Amino acid sequence: MTITVVGAGYVGLTTAALFANAGHTVNLIESHFADRLETIKSGRSWFYEAGLDPLVARAINAGLLLPTDDYACLKSTDVVFSCMGTPDNPDGSSNLTFVFNVVDEVIKTLPDDAIFIQKSTVPVGTGEEIKRAFAAANRSLAYVSNPEFLREGTAIADTLWFDRVVVGSDDVQAAETVLDLYRTLESHREDIARLADVTPYETQASLKGEYIRTGQNSAELIKVTANAFLALKISFANSIAKLADATGADIKEVMNAVGADPRIGRAFLNAGRGYGGGCFPKDVSGLIASGQSRGVEMTIMHEAATLNESMPGYIVEKLKEALGGELEGKKVAVLGLAFKAGTSDARRSTAVSIANLLTKFGAKTHAYDPEANHDAERNGLSPDVSLHESTEKAVDSADAVCIATDWEEFLAYDLGILKAHMKGNLFVDCMNVFDPERVSETGFRYIGVGRSIS
Ligand code: UDX
Numbered sequence: 001m002t003i004t005v006v007g008a009g010y011v012g013l014t015t016a017a018l019f020a021n022a023g024h025t026v027n028l029i030e031s032h033f034a035d036r037l038e039t040i041k042s043g044r045s046w047f048y049e050a051g052l053d054p055l056v057a058r059a060i061n062a063g064l065l066l067p068t069d070d071y072a073c074l075k076s077t078d079v080v081f082s083c084m085g086t087p088d089n090p091d092g093s094s095n096l097t098f099v100f101n102v103v104d105e106v107i108k109t110l111p112d113d114a115i116f117i118q119k120s121t122v123p124v125g126t127g128e129e130i131k132r133a134f135a136a137a138n139r140s141l142a143y144v145s146n147p148e149f150l151r152e153g154t155a156i157a158d159t160l161w162f163d164r165v166v167v168g169s170d171d172v173q174a175a176e177t178v179l180d181l182y183r184t185l186e187s188h189r190e191d192i193a194r195l196a197d198v199t200p201y202e203t204q205a206s207l208k209g210e211y212i213r214t215g216q217n218s219a220e221l222i223k224v225t226a227n228a229f230l231a232l233k234i235s236f237a238n239s240i241a242k243l244a245d246a247t248g249a250d251i252k253e254v255m256n257a258v259g260a261d262p263r264i265g266r267a268f269l270n271a272g273r274g275y276g277g278g279c280f281p282k283d284v285s286g287l288i289a290s291g292q293s294r295g296v297e298m299t300i301m302h303e304a305a306t307l308n309e310s311m312p313g314y315i316v317e318k319l320k321e322a323l324g325g326e327l328e329g330k331k332v333a334v335l336g337l338a339f340k341a342g343t344s345d346a347r348r349s350t351a352v353s354i355a356n357l358l359t360k361f362g363a364k365t366h367a368y369d370p371e372a373n374h375d376a377e378r379n380g381l382s383p384d385v386s387l388h389e390s391t392e393k394a395v396d397s398a399d400a401v402c403i404a405t406d407w408e409e410f411l412a413y414d415l416g417i418l419k420a421h422m423k424g425n426l427f428v429d430c431m432n433v434f435d436p437e438r439v440s441e442t443g444f445r446y447i448g449v450g451r452s453i454s
Contacts, residue, residue: 001024001025001078001079001181002024002025002026002027002076002077002078002079003016003019003024003025003026003027003077003078003079003080003081003181004026004027004028004029004073004074004077004079004080004081005019005026005027005028005029005080005081005083006029006080006081006082006083006084006102006105007029007030007082007083007084007085007098007102007120008028008029008030008033008036008037008040008046008067009083009084009085010047010049010152010155010278010345011083011119011120011148011150012028012030012081012083012084012119013028013040013045013046013047013052013056014049014052014150014155014156014159015081015083015119015148015159016028016059016065016081017045017052017055017056017059017065018055018156018159018160018185018192019181019184019185020055020059020062020064020065021055021058021059021064021188021191021192021195022184022185022187022188022192023064023184023188024064024181024184025064025066026059026064026065026066027066027067027068027073027074027077028040028065028066028067028068029068029069029070029071029073030067030068030069031069031070031071033046034069037067037068037069040056040060040065040067041060041067042060043056043057043060043061044056044057047343047344047345048342048343048344048371049152049153049155049156049342049343050153050154050156050196050197050198050342051156051157051196051197051198052155052156052196054195054196054197055156055192055195055196058195071105071108071109072109074105074106074109074110074114075109075110075111076111077110077111077114078114078115079114079115079116079117079177079178079181080106080110080114080115080116080117081117081119081146082099082102082103082106082116082117082118082119082120083119083120083148084098084099084101084102084120085098085120085278086098086099086120086121086122086282086286087282088281088282088285088286091289092285092286092288092289093123093285093286093289093290093293094121094122094123094282094286094289096122096123096126098120099118099120099122099126099130100130100133103130103133103134106141107133107134107137107139107141110139110141112139112140112141114141114142115141115142115143115144115174115177115178116130116141116142116143116144117144117145117146117178118130118143118144118145118146119146119147119148121147121148121223121224121227121279121282121283121286122145122220123220123224123286123289123290123293124217124220124221124224124290125217125220125290126220127143127145127168127216127217127220128216128217130143131143142169142171142173142174143169143171143174143216144167144168144169144171144174144175144178144216145166145167145168145169145216145219145220146165146166146167146168146178146219147166147168147219147220147222147223148223149162149163149164149166149223149226152277152278152340152342152343152345153340153341153342153343154201154342156192156193156196156198157193157198157199157200157201157204158204159185160185160186160189160192160193160198160200161189161200161201161204161205161207161209162207162209163204163207163209163210164209164210164211164212165179165182165209165210165211165212166212166214166219166222166223167179167211167212167213167214167219168213168214168215168216168217168218168219168220168222169213169215169216169219170215170216175213179211179213182211183211186209223283224283224286224287224290225287227279227280227283227284228283228284228287228301228304230268230275230280231275231280231281231283231284231301231304231305231308232300232301232304233267233268233269234268234269234270234271234274234275234280234308235274235275235303235304235305235307235308236269236304237251237255237268237269237270237271238271238272238274238307238308238311238449238450239307240254240255240271240450241271241272241449241450241451242314242450243450244271244450244451245318245449245450245451245452249450250450250451251271251432251448251449251450251451252271252432252448252450252451254450255269255270255271270431270432271432271449271450272311272430272431272432272449273311273312273315273350273351273353273354273404273430273431273449274307274308274309274310274311274312274350275308275339275350276339276340276347276348276349276350276351276352276353277339277340277345277347277348277349278339278345278347278348281305281308281348282348284301284304284305285305287301288301288302288305308350311350311449312350312353312354312357313357314449315354315402315428315430315449316354316357316358316361318428318447318452319332319358319400319402319426319428319447320361322400322426322445322447323399323400323424323426326362327358327361327362327363328361328362328363329362329363329364330362330363330364330399330400331363331364331366331397331398331399331400331423332358332363332364332365332366332398332399332400332401332402333365333366333367333368333394333395333398333400333401333402333422334351334354334355334358334365334366334367334368334385334394334401334402334404335367335368335369335391335394335395335401335402335403335404335405335407335410336351336368336369336372336403336404336405336406336407336410337349337351337352337355337367337368337369337372337373337375337376337381337404337405338351338369338371338372338375338376338405338407339351339405340405340406341405341406341407341408342407343371343372344371344372344374344375345372345375346369346372346375346376346378346379346381347375347379348379349372349376349379349405350404351369351376351404351405351430352376352379352380352381354402354404354430355367355376355381355382355385355404356380356381356382356385358402359382359384359385360382364386365382365384365385365386366385366386366387366388366393366394366395366396366398367381367385367386367387367388367394368387368388368389368390368391368393368394369405369407370407370409372405373387373389391409391410391413391418392421395418395421395422396421396422397421397422397423398421398422398423398424399422399423399424399426400424400426400427400428401418401422401426401427401428402428402430403427403428403429403430403431403433403434404430404431405431406431406433411433411434415438415439415442415444416442418442419442419443419444425443425444425445426444426445426447427439427444427445427446427447428447428448429446429447429448429449430449431449432448432449432450432451434446434448436448436451436452436453437453439453440453
């Protein structure tokens, strides 16, 4: 089966590399970023994702992954995955310009018996609009919504040991063809995992992945609903964390016991500096906008977003108070700028917001991320933040250190050595990933989010 993936972003490149490693011929169209295309042609990923480079290299060397900027390859394609970005408009709604650019190309070039698969996160109702565009152009292409659930940093394991593959279409045969395509991926799982050197998480290993067929609108709504619910869980945990701070309770103890109830579950109840990245903030605002366009108020999601936006400021206030109420002239190190560990992605990173706020309040802010320094600069990091290439350089003579992204490199760092590099002793655990007792034993003053030792 010849597949074409349009868009070589986080989802597009991962999808293309995986299907090529399952033996399919995969064209990968990237018509916007020439530098990304060149990097992929040379057999590498343009972003950091564990395990992806060997998959790209093997697929390129085998001639199964064919990167191009030319839509002409659509002519001889059986299925197309559209993996375009859907950035948000100033009013929070999704900007579908890139999605409809692909639709225009597909209408011009894709053969009649081919299947068009929408992987981009689109508002519910978009598929109907696209089908109207097909009909207006007298094209009878099959349309399938196939939302993506992979997480950056664990993209390959998430896809190989999936919890669900959702395929939504009114065309039963097209939906079955897409499900069969995923079954080929599942049958190559061990080989691909070995090459990528990834293993399933404890929770993934026992999963019996479900293939779920739904209606088209349901599939579109499933994607944003899943992300919005996870964002809601995080904001809920953060609101309880504020109460824990005010009462001396420990949010980790609280959520550990609350999450032991299987009806609730422990996942995504980790309080901290709030969610960021290319999905949650955008999907929450997209859901609100979808509701508004149909006269449905998503009040609960407004509250989740507002709470999330308050977290960097909340943490910076705590830090300021611990430094005597003044940040002017203080040196603060921010370790981690990516929106989470395991990725070079700093889009909407709350770690970047923390660094910027510190700077705004007069602190001399020094930062380091193992992979995301460059992306942080492209994603709004204040030019007044000094970027470094190592932890030692960032923390040198600092009054306080904020661990803002849970990279293993920071978790494993010898705290005694860390402290020895610094002038002060304030340790701000922005993601609650350290043991407060252990940190305090090193002579640090520990501040977490909803858990502190004074
Ligand atoms: C998310 C969804 O998980 C994934 O299914 C979807 O396909 C894309 O969006 P991703 O954005 O890659 O994936 O990251 P995820 O691991 O979900 O984390 C999102 C943000 O929430 C990160 O900033 C993370 O640090 C934060 N987070 C996560 C918390 O603050 N607390 C938690 O308990 C979990």
